[in-house]
Amino acid sequence: MARPLSLQARSLAAAGIALTAFLGLAFFALDQAFYDAAEGSLRERLQSYVFAYLAGSDTTRGGELLPPEYGPDPRFDRPAGSGLYAGIVGAKIRGAKDQVWRSPSAQDRNLPFGEELPQGAVRFRGPITTDQGDLFMLSQGVTWNTPSGGELQLTFHVAEDVNGLRRQVEIYRRTLLAWLGGLGVLLLLLLMAVLHWSLAPLRTLTRDLRRVEQGSQERLTGNYPVEVAGVTTGLNAFIDGERHRLGRYRNTLADLAHSLKTPLAVIRNQLESGSDPQQLRWTVLEQVGRMDEIVAYQLSRAATSGHSTFAAPLPVEPYAEEVVRSLEKIYVAKNILCEFDIDSQARFHGELGDLMEVLGNLLENAFKWAGHRVVLTVREIATRDKARPGLQILVEDDGPGIAEDKIEYVLQRGVRGDERVQGHGIGLSIVQDIVKAYRGELVVSRSEAMGGARFDARFRIH
Template structure:
């Protein structure tokens, strides 16, 4: 399973690295502690060894004795784990501590230099592992030299028990340290990834129309990314301007032939050829609509999302259409809230509302109303008329074919195909419903915007 989150990847790597480092540190600390305990034990045994060597005396008959018992009470406690023994190679074991009871320490057969101290690990009473320190000492008695092997041993499990106790105390501390390190790694990851989060928010602000470019001031590692994003936006703006210029040139180039066709149609109508004139006019109108739609699509390929106030633009459209024969006889109501902003280019919004309002004016009986509804991150624009509307069966069929109402029978709302293209380009939705005025309701849902609004050019 692959971790797709960069944050999770970094935290996982930090967790593994910290766990491995703490485990190695824990094992190393326990080992060092155990070595330290063993060194202390060796030092303690050597101290006992020196004391024992100094307490050995000989009676007039040559028997070895201990003049004073060693101070540690464990030497007098049977099988206490702390033992001493004095022996002679020729005569075997001479003396031993009470703690050995009836056992003896099986010293290894090695050659000891006079005064040299050797260390051994062997089994003692009850096969308990022991750490033993021994020393060979030569004593002068009654005119002869006698060499004794003096040994002191202690239960080796004491070091292991101390190491286990140390490990038991160490583990909670390492766990706490690991938690602190993981929290520090999390804070480091959060701080390190914050520029990427700021870039994400910046791109979102550009997408919603709050900004036009990413700001500067990012760390040098992500600055190339922000520069590339801004360069891409510059290229997009340039492409949009070129598309608009090409659209204007195309519209200019086709305007004269369409005007000529309209003039020819009037001439034919004056000559009494009304059917031919009507056919020419329908062809010219169809060509005009297709050109408008193609030009709109070309411009939408690089449109920008700009925080655009809807109410003033809608009011200007209403005032314009009121001056036409279609709109002069109608009652108009602009109920769009003044604060409503849509994340859409003002030109695109003007064309979108213009087509819907024109269609409503064409089919309304007496009234057209514009209103709005805010729904979280979207804004819905509602255009109602009291005309004949569209039957529910026809509305469903039209929507399934991509809102191409200009391909159905005449009177179904020319221009809504262009509206559908604009809405789709901005990630919105278009719905046709039965309106409260009795006619058609066109509901357009667009991304909302909350930034400082763009000043419309209309």
């Protein structure tokens, strides 16, 4: 598969296309505006030539028109190739044949000067294709009052070839193309510099991630902008969670291996000592039972999946009901009443296995020691992260409770509050490990309302 373009390359390509389209449209618009302006200027110039011919003309006593001896521009008086032509069409024009007068530049040339216009009419045309090349022509019809009281109906024609206009447009286009091209290159270079500066935090993030992968850096510690800080915070939480999870797995395996050494050594010694078969049988059964307890404890400990940054929020109430239904079957003889005070909006932001472990161990402990009543309270608690509030799970019972001086002892792994009560003594330690993994705390005290134990587990309070 082809390697995808980088963000910088994508941005430059998109900006290049947009900039090319914009500059192309700007070139077309400016070129058209200049052409219209140049054509308008040409028309005004031809109009001024017509007015100059009108001002320079006169009439005789006989009512004949006397055109000016010299044109308003020297090019009208050149015999050939001047590019400026003038003509008058009408009646009684001295020196004209067939009632048509032409400037020296228009003599003996096939020009479209035969049209007659009514008084006041002005017509501008062009480019017109003629034998002399393409021309722009302005024609104006006038009525001339003679000294004898008569009128002459005349049409003045002035024409100019398009070469001058085309040269102006060509020069303007070259200049405009050079300027717009240079501006486009400059803008692209400026955009490259801006993109390089804007994407610098992403490059820093990439380098920091590479260092984390190589082990030379533990976390993402750069000073990132707001848009990237949220990503880096999530990644740091993810990295910390994975490190914690990996460390827990390693510790669990190491503890399991270490814990199994003693039972295995006892069994080996009994086998090597050649002791009585009956005694050997009971020793093996005793040590196998011990090993079973150790494995159960370590597996339960490994089951605590810990804090998960991207876990979906879980409602607490349905899972609490599931746990309580199971416990009511086990402790049916005690006839325990379990009351719920659960906020319907409360959510556990973590793994389902962790939620079930916490609810299961706390409620089972309460059912085990309660007299007749257990209360489960679940509430949301405020945290700095408004998007993911914290959670409080409070379990109280009406049992004998736990003495204040024994709370730390009970929370130790493998310790039971009463050795006569069946169990492995690891439930509360598992709860404590899970709560710590979620940056929370487990507080054990005496319930003022019910007199028994009170277990207050709070998640994401830091």
